[in-house]
Amino acid sequence: MLVKEIAEKNCELRHMRGEDLQELTWEELQKLEKSVEGSLRRIVEEKGEKGIKEINALKTKVTFLTSDILRLEEQLVEENQRLKQQVMDLSAGQRRLLEQDKSSDSLVTNISSMISSADPRQDYDSSCAFLKLGLACYTHFHTNNFF
Numbered sequence: 001m002l003v004k005e006i007a008e009k010n011c012e013l014r015h016m017r018g019e020d021l022q023e024l025t026w027e028e029l030q031k032l033e034k035s036v037e038g039s040l041r042r043i044v045e046e047k048g049e050k051g052i053k054e055i056n057a058l059k060t061k062v063t064f065l066t067s068d069i070l071r072l073e074e075q076l077v078e079e080n081q082r083l084k085q086q087v088m089d090l091s092a093g094q095r096r097l098l099e100q101d102k103s104s105d106s107l108v109t110n111i112s113s114m115i116s117s118a119d120p121r122q123d124y125d126s127s128c129a130f131l132k133l134g135l136a137c138y139t140h141f142h143t144n145n146f147f
Contacts (some may be wrong), residue, residue: 014020015032016039032103 011020015024016036021029021032
């Protein structure tokens with residue numbers, strides 16, 4: 001009995017797959033068609049529901065990613081502004097240093113010319129090099145009584 005049931009179920013399965021249909025009657029083919037149509041309808045419905053679920057999950061993911069992108073863009077704008085300010089601050093500092101350097105150069109030139117006019121026979125080139133470094137100027141002039 002069990003062997004006969006297994007054989008019948010295998011035969012039905014082959015029919016559902018579209019195999020061995022020539023042995024079926026017109027009525028059996030109609031019954032099989034309705035069964036397959038019902039199965040196909042359920043398959044299509046399930047597929048549609050799963051598709052909608054996947055679309056909704058992707059929409060949610062897009063919403064989160066869009067939110068993350070906007071947040072990151074804001075952070076980038078803030079960081080960019082901060083870096084621009086740092087560059088501007090550095091540029092201003094460099095300009096001040098250049099201005100100080102120019103005024104130091106003119107001071108060195110003035111002092112150097114004063115030294116040369118005071119005693120042209122003496123070579124003060126080495127002293128002028130120290131003047132650019134700063135402290136040597138004051139010591140040199142006070143010990144030689146130029147001021």
